[in-house]
Amino acid sequence: MMLRPLFLLALLSCVGAVGLSAQTPAAGAGTRPTLRVLVVTGGCCHDYPAQTQQLQLAVNALANVTWTVVNEGGKGTKAQIALYDQPQWSKPYDVVVHNECFADTQDPVYLAKIVAGHQKGGVPAVVVHCAMHSYRASETDVWREFLGVTSRRHDHQSRYPVRRAVDAHPALRDFPAEWVTPMDELYIIEKLWPRARALAVAKSEKDGKDYPAVWVNDYQGTRVFGTTFGHGLATWEDPVFLKLLAGGVLWAAGKE
Numbered sequence: 001m002m003l004r005p006l007f008l009l010a011l012l013s014c015v016g017a018v019g020l021s022a023q024t025p026a027a028g029a030g031t032r033p034t035l036r037v038l039v040v041t042g043g044c045c046h047d048y049p050a051q052t053q054q055l056q057l058a059v060n061a062l063a064n065v066t067w068t069v070v071n072e073g074g075k076g077t078k079a080q081i082a083l084y085d086q087p088q089w090s091k092p093y094d095v096v097v098h099n100e101c102f103a104d105t106q107d108p109v110y111l112a113k114i115v116a117g118h119q120k121g122g123v124p125a126v127v128v129h130c131a132m133h134s135y136r137a138s139e140t141d142v143w144r145e146f147l148g149v150t151s152r153r154h155d156h157q158s159r160y161p162v163r164r165a166v167d168a169h170p171a172l173r174d175f176p177a178e179w180v181t182p183m184d185e186l187y188i189i190e191k192l193w194p195r196a197r198a199l200a201v202a203k204s205e206k207d208g209k210d211y212p213a214v215w216v217n218d219y220q221g222t223r224v225f226g227t228t229f230g231h232g233l234a235t236w237e238d239p240v241f242l243k244l245l246a247g248g249v250l251w252a253a254g255k256e
C-alpha cells in the first residue's frame, strides 16, 4: 500500500523518528562546519519532538548538519533504547545529544553500553536537562562520571538568574554575563566531578547557593558539554538558551 507523504510523516513522528535524517541546504556554506549529529530523546515529562525541532533550528544556524533522531521509550521513566545494543552505536556521528529522561532505568549492563560510545576516543556528547536525572536509580556512578555532575533532585520552577563562572570559553560564544531563564527547573548539583568545570551557575531560591547550570567535562579524553536547563518550551524558545546549546554542540564536536 502506498502511504501518502503526510500520513507517513505523522506515522514517523508517532513512533519516534528512528533514523530520520535531514540534510540542511548547503547554500551559503562558506566556512560553516559539517556535522553528523545524533539526538537520543524520549521518556518522561517533556515535549521531545518540539525540543528536538528547536535544537535543530539552533544548530542549523551555525553548521550544515545531518541529523539522526532516535525518539524512543515512550513517556515513562523506565525504558531501554535498542540503539544502545548496537556495537559501536555512536561511531557514525560527530556528536551525540542526550536528551532522554528515564530516571528509573538502572541496569548497569545497559548503562555500560551507553557510556562505551563515549569512552576513550569515543564520540563527544551534549547532555541536556533530564539526561542528568536519567538513570538516577542506578547504584553505580558510571553515567554520572560521564555527565560530569551528580544530581538527584530539582528545585521548583522559577525564573533563575544565571551568571558566567568563567570569563571566556569557546562553548559559551555569545552567552551574556548574566541571564535570567524563562520558567524552568533548577537542578541541584550534589557533585561536580573532578574533570568537569562549571561555565555558568544559577542561584537556588531555597538555599541561596549557586549550582552549576552549564559545564564542560573531560570524560576520559572525550568532550562533554552539559546544561541542566531545558524543562519547558519557553526555555527552548529563548534565543540565549538556543545559542548556548548550539555553541555546546559545536564545541563538543571540536568545530567551535
Ligand SMILES: [Zn+2]
Pocket (backbone or CB within 6 Å): 045, 046, 129, 130, 185, 230, 231, 232
Ligand atoms: Zn523537566
